[in-house]
Amino acid sequence: MHPWERRLRDLSQLLKNCGDAYFSPDQFRQNTNQFLQTSRTVTFIIQKNKKEIPDYEGWYQSHVVAPWSADAAMKWAKDARNVVEKEGDLDMASALHVDLITSHDASQDVTISTTKSELLKSNIEKLVRHVLTVLPVASRDAAVLKIRRRWVANSFPSVELVHAMTYVYSRLYEVCRDLAIHLGGELDKSIPDPASLDPISNDVSRTRHIKLGQPGMGKMKFITMNADPNFKALPELQEIKDELEDSGGPTNLREAVELTAKMAKATFNQFGNHVPMLFLFDEKWKQIDFMSTAFADQADKFLFWRNAADRANYLRAFGFVWVGEFWIRNLKDRAGVSFRQLPIVGERLHVIGGDAKDEQCAVTWNIRRTTQDAKPFLEEVKEGEAYSDDGKYFFMFPMVAAMKAARKAGA
Incomplete structure (x- = not known):
């Protein structure tokens, strides 16, 4: 060494x-x-x-x-x-903060701060009751109270x-x-x-969360797992790996999405499902990070994507590719109804990528079944029809903003 x-x-x-x-x-x-x-x-x-x-x-x-x-x-x-x-x-300065989270966008959070820990501790239940009285019923199901300790240097106060x-x-x-x-x-x-030293995985900010739709204190955890040395890839996946090694890897966003889509399709065809996966890349489109997760509810999605954005920022990621299944829900007559209670009208698997230059690329499939018990299969959706109704993937916004901020900081 x-x-x-x-x-x-x-x-x-x-x-x-x-x-x-x-x-x-x-x-x-x-x-x-x-x-x-x-x-x-x-x-x-x-x-x-x-x-x-x-x-x-x-x-x-x-x-x-x-x-x-x-x-x-x-x-x-x-x-x-x-x-x-x-x-x-x-x-240095230290404070305790409480944020009310209701979306992917941190700028929409409602923040309450205090430097007196005894005041915060004695008022958590009161704070929750107050929030429940002012928050619309339809928003409570996915809303989260984020409670954290924060240290900053007075010479660099904008960053924890x-x-x-x-x-x-x-x-x-x-x-x-x-x-x-x-x-x-x-x-x-x-x-x-x-x-491996990620602030969330080490719990250094002592962040705790209270889901308003599911009372109780919780925290985010990030666990690193070693690959199984005895794992043998499917022949189709091995072919894709060989293709990747021969080509030297992707050189742009579209190539990264298309290569990941090949792997996602082969995986789904074999197992009938696909776990969520997030890949981060540098400016040369070399992979620098990988994450997976399991969402219990909409609140988990808000928290995951904010943590992913933090990682993208300090790792100075330039682009990302996300693989995941999702439900399509009917948004008609949504007023007064929580998102998870809206009727499901479809199911999809998508591979979507974005980068710090605001480029986007997606490959999307409808997940179909001939009968309820039959093995699902994929039906590709045209790229122009792959986006949500208003043409936006809102979960991408924190990631793209974080990557842009990293580029600006190092410009």
């Missing part, structure tokens, strides 16, 4: 420590200060060992200096480290502190990964991927 890789691994542990100490202000302060100091030493060590790196000046300019020059988060991390070393502790540090770690991970490739190898596998 190269010395800069060891330091990056140290940094991943400090990031985890920040999450573990989120409700212990003094420990959180100590770990945050140490993270910021250590983060800067990763590139210092690379610089110190530049004699080992072929074409060091050109590589460092194109992989560190140029991409970081206008990156607000990386500039903040550099300045914050200087504050910690020369002036003392990073100036651990999210900002995860972003910093992600950028340093990219540098070390690309340097390993430049040296003809690969990054040491003991170094955690940024997605």
Whole structure:
């Protein structure tokens, strides 16, 4: 392992420590200060060992200096480290927040904030009762109260502190990964991927949710599972894999969607269903992340897509492809009726992709059955008919906005 890789691994542990100490202000302060100091030493060590790196000046300019020059988060991390070393502790603030979620769009949330934890705790039941009295009955079924603790640096108040540090770690991970490739190898596998340090999976913000249609406190969890080493792909899927390897992979959104659609169709034909899958890609259309989920209700969908948008942002994703089954419901006479109570008039499987340039592409099938007990089969829908009635997939909006924000931050 190269010395800069060891330091990056140290940094991943400090990031985890920040999450573990989120409700212990003094420990959180100590770990945050140490993270910021250590983060800067990763590139210092690379610089110190530049004699080992072929074409060091050109590589460092194109992989560190140029991409970081206008990156607000990386500039903040550099300045914050200087504050910690020369002036003392990073100036931080903490608060407890309550958000009422009723859609995919965070801008539509109703936010109530307080810095007094005892006030928040003593009024949760009262708050729920109040929300139920003012929220339309049809909206209660999918509405969620999101309760969270939030730390921010006063020098970077627009971004939650651990999210900002995860972003910093992600950028340093990219540098070390690309340097390993430049040296003809690969990054040491003991170094955690940024997605494994996701703030939601580590519960660092201590986020809790109350579904108004299903009382009780809950939290989101993200679990990483290893692939089954004994798994053997279907012959058709193996052919698609071989095609992918021969072609070098997709080079644009349409190719990514069409390739995923081939895999989705083969999978559905074999098993009669398809679990939800989300793929994230970088600007060269190389896969950088993968997620799956199981939705219990509409509220779960709101929460999943917001978390996915956060991941797309700090991983600096450029595009995504989503595979999933969905119901088509009759929206007539919707007033006063929750969405899940509307009559189902169809069932579909779709593969839809989008990117930071607002491009969209979709392949959609109707799911048909000859009888109620027969194995389902797919009937492709023309692309122009694949969208919802108003031509929009609302769940895409947070993802696209997050990818655009990442591009803007690093422009």
